[in-house]
Amino acid sequence: MSIAENLAKINGLIRQYAKARKVQLLAVSKTKPIEAILQAHKAGQCAFGENYVQEGVEKITFCQEQGIELEWHFIGPLQSNKTKLVAEYFDWCQTVSREKIAQRLNDQRHPYQAPLNVLIQINISDEESKSGIRASDVWPLAEFILRQPRLKLRGLMAIPKATDNVLEQQEAFKQMHELFIALQKAFPQAPIDTLSMGMSDDMQTAIDQGSTMVRIGSAIFGARDYA
Numbered sequence: 001m002s003i004a005e006n007l008a009k010i011n012g013l014i015r016q017y018a019k020a021r022k023v024q025l026l027a028v029s030k031t032k033p034i035e036a037i038l039q040a041h042k043a044g045q046c047a048f049g050e051n052y053v054q055e056g057v058e059k060i061t062f063c064q065e066q067g068i069e070l071e072w073h074f075i076g077p078l079q080s081n082k083t084k085l086v087a088e089y090f091d092w093c094q095t096v097s098r099e100k101i102a103q104r105l106n107d108q109r110h111p112y113q114a115p116l117n118v119l120i121q122i123n124i125s126d127e128e129s130k131s132g133i134r135a136s137d138v139w140p141l142a143e144f145i146l147r148q149p150r151l152k153l154r155g156l157m158a159i160p161k162a163t164d165n166v167l168e169q170q171e172a173f174k175q176m177h178e179l180f181i182a183l184q185k186a187f188p189q190a191p192i193d194t195l196s197m198g199m200s201d202d203m204q205t206a207i208d209q210g211s212t213m214v215r216i217g218s219a220i221f222g223a224r225d226y227a
Contacts, residue, residue, distance in 0.1 A: 026213055028050075096119065105148075119153075120153070154191060173197055
């Protein structure tokens with residue numbers, strides 16, 4: 001199937017699972033060539049996620065030079081020495097989990113740019129190999145981000161532990177949704193509207209449990225070659 005056909009299929013499934021709710025599709029284009037992104041854009045996709053800073057910047061720069069306006073999300077682990085590029089080039093950073101990173105993103109965002117949309121990454125399954133903070137630590141970080149004039153806190157992001165057990169999937173996503181609702185209630189003045197969770201293998205469960213954004217890569221672009 002073509003990228004356009006894959007997108008049509010995924011969008012149909014999202015509408016089916018979400019029913020009347022709005023769920024945004026983020027096309028994860030890491031390791032994929034710019035030609036694949038252009039095909040997806042031609043088919044109507046406008047939001048793309050990149051895991052690697054330099055690769056993302058190259059794609060963003062190409063599209064800007066061609067006059068192609070897309071929405072770019074950084075969704076990978078972020079080190080301090082890469083925050084400047086994310087602050088300057090991306091529209092969203094979904095993986096904020098430390099005050100230091102939030103501070104650098106704020107300070108390095110140009111005043112003439114719109115505030116950088118950020119999500120706090122939660123390590124909901126408490127995996128040592130995963131980035132993110134514990135759910136109980138979200139409150140001080142949220143308060144810190146809300147004090148930064150060039151950042152806009154939009155919600156939460158998570159990558160739960162990979163499992164074939166649907167009940168375990170449901171529980172992790174349910175906990176994320178409860179935390180998301182609590183965050184909205186704690187900071188009613190903030191535009192907290194995004195719960196980014198769910199990928200190709202667990203999209204339906206994530207949407208059933210309240211996801212507002214799913215991050216889909218291989219189901220759109222095909223398997224990745226990391227060689």
